[in-house]
Amino acid sequence: MATSSYMTFLMKSDDGESYEKLIDVTTTPDLGGAPEMLDATTLSDRMRRYVKGIQETEALEFGANYDPTDFKAIKALEGKDTHYAVWFGGTEQGATVTPTGSLGKFSFKGDISVFPNGLEVNGVRQMTITITPSTIIDFGDGE
Numbered sequence: 001m002a003t004s005s006y007m008t009f010l011m012k013s014d015d016g017e018s019y020e021k022l023i024d025v026t027t028t029p030d031l032g033g034a035p036e037m038l039d040a041t042t043l044s045d046r047m048r049r050y051v052k053g054i055q056e057t058e059a060l061e062f063g064a065n066y067d068p069t070d071f072k073a074i075k076a077l078e079g080k081d082t083h084y085a086v087w088f089g090g091t092e093q094g095a096t097v098t099p100t101g102s103l104g105k106f107s108f109k110g111d112i113s114v115f116p117n118g119l120e121v122n123g124v125r126q127m128t129i130t131i132t133p134s135t136i137i138d139f140g141d142g143e
Helices: 068-075
Strands: 008-013 020-023 035-039 050-055 060-065 082-093 096-116 126-133 138-140
Touching: 008 096, 020 068, 068 096, 068 126
Parallel strands: none
Antiparallel strands: 008 020, 008 082, 035 050, 060 126, 082 096, 096 126, 096 138
């Protein structure tokens, strides 16, 4: 079953238990990566053999529309190892959208930074939020 990217949220928590939406995002990164392949070939093997190594996780870059208040709030978090999560799923009542993570919660700790993106004629001001994870990205099924 395919699901829409609608109702995807970047969340923040001070204690890793109670999360609140940090900011509305326009893009999210891959929330994981392929493991390195370790060569386990011996001189008796006809072809190469591999075993999985450590999973690669790079800095996580999120896109967002630039807002000075949001920009300052994220700048204030820089240099702090904080709990973050990406939640899939929410509820909608009228014009109010509430994150629930009912389709999955991907949580981790990391250090955040933000910068404004380059501009173009007739474009929307945007910014990039980067989180450098300090823990593994843990999947919770939202149940």
